[in-house]
Amino acid sequence: MSFWHRFRQFESPLQVTIVYLCAWFVLLMDLRTTQWLPTWLHAGVSAAAIPLLVYWYRRSEQSPLFGAPGQPYSRWFVLTIGYVLMWHLCLVALDLLVLDSIRATVARWGTLALFAIGLIWTVWSVERATKFYSGRDVATDVWNPLDLRAKFYAVDWWPPNKWFSPGQWTHGNRSRKLDQSFLALVSYTFVFLMLGLLFAQLSGCREIYEMPAGGGEQKQLAQVVKIKKVIRKKYVVNPLSAISFEVPPIDEVQLKLEEITEHAYTVGYGEGKGAGFSEGTFRGKVRFIRIEYSGGDWDQDFGVGGDLNMLLEYGIRTQHQVGERTESRTISQLRNFPKGKSPPIVYLTGQQNISLSSSEVKTLREYLIDKHGMLFGDNGGSRHFHNQFVAMMNRVVPEIQPVPIPLDDTIHRIPYQIPFLPYVAPHGGKEALGWYKDGRWIAYYHPGDIGDAWSDGHAGVKADIWESCYQLGTNVIFYAHADYSKWLEAQKKE
Numbered sequence: 130m131s132f133w134h135r136f137r138q139f140e141s142p143l144q145v146t147i148v149y150l151c152a153w154f155v156l157l158m159d160l161r162t163t164q165w166l167p168t169w170l171h172a173g174v175s176a177a178a179i180p181l182l183v184y185w186y187r188r189s190e191q192s193p194l195f196g197a198p199g200q201p202y203s204r205w206f207v208l209t210i211g212y213v214l215m216w217h218l219c220l221v222a223l224d225l226l227v228l229d230s231i232r233a234t235v236a237r238w239g240t241l242a243l244f245a246i247g248l249i250w251t252v253w254s255v256e257r258a259t260k261f262y263s264g265r266d267v268a269t270d271v272w273n274p275l276d277l278r279a280k281f282y283a284v285d286w287w288p289p290n291k292w293f294s295p296g297q298w299t300h301g302n303r304s305r306k307l308d309q310s311f312l313a314l315v316s317y318t319f320v321f322l323m324l325g326l327l328f329a330q331l332s333g334c335r336e337i338y339e340m341p342a343g344g345g346e347q348k349q350l351a352q353v354v355k356i357k358k359v360i361r362k363k364y365v366v367n368p369l370s371a372i373s374f375e376v377p378p379i380d381e382v383q384l385k386l387e388e389i390t391e392h393a394y395t396v397g398y399g400e401g402k403g404a405g406f407s408e409g410t411f412r413g414k415v416r417f418i419r420i421e422y423s424g425g426d427w428d429q430d431f432g433v434g435g436d437l438n439m440l441l442e443y444g445i446r447t448q449h450q451v452g453e454r455t456e457s458r459t460i461s462q463l464r465n466f467p468k469g470k471s472p473p474i475v476y477l478t479g480q481q482n483i484s485l486s487s488s489e490v491k492t493l494r495e496y497l498i499d500k501h502g503m504l505f506g507d508n509g510g511s512r513h514f515h516n517q518f519v520a521m522m523n524r525v526v527p528e529i530q531p532v533p534i535p536l537d538d539t540i541h542r543i544p545y546q547i548p549f550l551p552y553v554a555p556h557g558g559k560e561a562l563g564w565y566k567d568g569r570w571i572a573y574y575h576p577g578d579i580g581d582a583w584s585d586g587h588a589g590v591k592a593d594i595w596e597s598c599y600q601l602g603t604n605v606i607f608y609a610h611a612d613y614s615k616w617l618e619a620q621k622k623e
Contacts, residue, residue: 160221186208212242342405422484426480447607475503478507534561540604553577559577
C-alpha cells in the first residue's frame, strides 16, 4: 500500500496535523539555514499550532490516543509536543520584535526544560520496557540493556569504587537497576548533546547579512548657509536722565550669517522610509567585518578603540543602523553567506605577510565576483604589505590590473567630497588603488594606514586628516552597500 493511499485513510484532523508538522519542520530548517522566508511567516505558521494543540488535548481527555484507558500518557504526550511548538513560537515572536536579549534567555532556559522533559520520557520508557522484558520467559544470557537479567549488567564497569555508595553495593552484589538507570542517563545525555550540536551546525553552515531598511539618495552631504535675522533690542531712554549714551536707531536690523552643517537629504539608496537601503530589512544593520588570514597581524586596531570608532562614526554620519561591535571572519567562513545575503564589504589590514591557500583564493574570488562583494584593503604599516596585497589580488583576480582611483570618482564624492587622499603615512604610495570589474570597484586599497587614524589618539595626525579618514571610510562603506542594494534590485527584476 502506497503512502498516499494510507495517508488518505487517516481521519481529517490527523491529516491536517501531519501536513502542519511537515510545514513547520520545513520552516524550522529555513530558520536554521537559509532564512529566506520572512519572520512574520514563521510567526504565523507557529501560531497556527494553537488550535491544533487545543483540539488534540481535548480529544486526549475524552479518549486516550495510546495506552490503557484512564492513564494520562496521551495528555502528557500532547503537552510535550505543545511545549516544543509554543517555545518555538515564543522565540520567533521575540525575534520579530527584535528583543534579542530576552530571546537568548528564553532559548537557554527552554533548552534546559526540554532536556528535563526528554529525560522524564526516557526514564518512563526504560521503566516500561524493563517490565515488559521481566515478564517474558526468555534466557538471561542476553545483552539487552532493557532486560535486568541480561549479562550486560554482569560487567563490573560502574561504579569504579564500591565505596562510592556503600548503601547500594556489597562485594559481589551490585544493583542492576541502578546500573540501568545510570546507563539510561548517560545514553540520553549523549544523544541530546549530539542532536544539539548537529542542530547548532545547521546555523553554523549558513549565515546571513542584512542591510538596514530605508531609502535615500546618493548625493554629497551639503553645507547649508542660513541667513538669520537678529533684531536688536529697542531701548526706551529717559531724556531727563543724567546718563548720556548714544541711542541706536530703533529700526536697526543686523544680518548675521551662520554656517550649519546638516543632512540636506536622507543618505541611502531606494524609496524606503528613513535612512537605509531599499533592499534592506527592518532588523538589518551595517556591520564591520574584517578578514582573518594566516601570516600576519590581521587584528591590527581591531575592536574597541580601533575600527569600532569607524563603525560608530558611520552610524552617526548616515543615520543608518549599525552593529554593536566589529566582527571578524576567516576567508573560508565567507562561504557560509548565501548569495544575496552576503556582506557588501569586508576589511583586510596588516603590515606583514598575507598567506592564502588555493581554497581561500577561490572562496575570496567567489565572494567578490559571484556574491557581488567588495574588499577594503588597508596598508597597516609597511611597503612589504603593499606588495603582499597586490600579489594576493593578482592570484584572486589575475585578469584585472589595479589602477589609481581618481578623486572625482563616485567613491570619493559621495556622501563626502574627498579633495585629497588622507593618510597617516604613505607606506604604499599616495594614491588609492582599485580593481574594477563590471562597472564597479570590487576592491579598494588604501596605502596609508587609514585604520590607525580611526583609532583612539588618531596616530597623532592633525584633526583635518583623521576627520577626512572618517569621511573616506564612510564613503567606501556606503559605496559598497548602495551598489549591493542596486544589484539585489536588479536580481529581483531578472
